[in-house]
Amino acid sequence: MKTIQKVSVCGLGKLGACIAATFAERGFEVLGVDIDPEKVRKINEGLPPVEEPLLAETIKAGKARLRATTDHREAVETDASFFIPPSPSLPDGSFSNEYLLKAMAPIAGAVKQKGKRGHLFVCSSTTTPGAVDQVLIPMLEREIGGVCGRDFGFCYNPEFIALGNVVRGLLEPDMVLIGESDPESGSALEQAYKKYNRNTPRIARMSIISAELTKISVNSYITMKISFTNQLRMVADRFPKADIHTILEAIGSDSRIGQKYLRAGLSYGGPCFPRDNRLLAYAARQVGLDAPLAEASDKVNQQANQDLFQKVQNLAKKDETIAVLGLSYKPDTYITEEAAGLYLAQQLKRHGFRVVVHDYGARPDNAPSVHEFEHLDDPAVLEKRSDVKLAVICCPWPQYRNVKFAPGTKVLTPWKL
């Protein structure tokens, strides 16, 4: 069986930089590839190209085995190429293959030119179910002039990580998911993971289409759980003596249900949950079905945002200033994509309220969405801001527990901080 010792990682963004760094730290020879020369320069200087806890230390630990280039063709010298460029959502809910095709084509060209057999292509970006078999592999077969599974291998191998915890999430996952074009490719990747992982996760091997469906179904299931808690929270809120935290703790004690993600909070957001859930609905439509559960999760998520906005409008007057605390979609990240706090701040501003914002991760220099608001560098100033009549804590950064407010400021949060 083929052994993977040298790997190339194409796309050195939020996920790819961590994949490259962790492979190097775990003893693999790693070549990072990106079209962004700045990211390549940073990796070659031993610096993190993106903000992520533990990434700087991991790059330092594996520096002797890690280098980067903007020339994709150099990847032909490695045993396996991992692809982790963006796969942005399209208006119909499917994900674009454009970046993956552009990243894979030059390496396929180099494989053909060298007459190399057995190169392993590993797609880690999330894809629309069916895209690998119908679009990516056919392109590689054309470019290489060979047959997948015989002349080269393909694995679909998405990661299940949360921003802010990517390094540990990669090295100690619950599961490694491998969709394989052929058993030899799957076995080679499985063996590589046995060396790479610090724990002994379940390695789930299956067909590529099964793996594409598995990846988005994990996130769709989690969004369903979050929407269930939000639906219940909105109902319980309307019964004056009901306490959602007590209710959810009791429900979660049933071992068939469990406590995880059964926590009262706000809508889900970020770069994966909302769009992966919508992708499952798209995949269902492609085969002539509805996916009412996925669609309902999305609907409840929007209701949760509306509900918060309504509640704030009921509590505040137009000439008062409202502080929205926590614009990122979860603690330990600066990403504000589809975040509850960002939605609330934008709606309030559009409806004429004065808004000040704060977040421990998202700042004007790393999150463009913050620019339109008055941004507080430190929430400690709120103790003296008597113009702020209402503060809404939207993201459960634990530090908000200790923030002091001016006398008379009302504080609203659905989170049990």
Ligand SMILES: NC(=O)c1ccc[n+]([C@@H]2O[C@H](COP(=O)([O-])OP(=O)(O)OC[C@H]3O[C@@H](n4cnc5c(N)ncnc54)[C@H](O)[C@@H]3O)[C@@H](O)[C@H]2O)c1
């Ligand atoms: N960020 C997450 O939390 C997360 C979690 C799971 C899965 N994913 C998936 O991972 C993929 C990447 O996400 P990300 O957040 O790391 O994206 P990102 O935008 O942070 O990084 C993508 C990187 O790819 C590079 N790139 C673009 N075209 C390229 C090409 N042709 N060749 C080489 N590099 C190229 C970009 O310059 C950038 O550095 C997406 O499919 C996403 O759905 C992301």
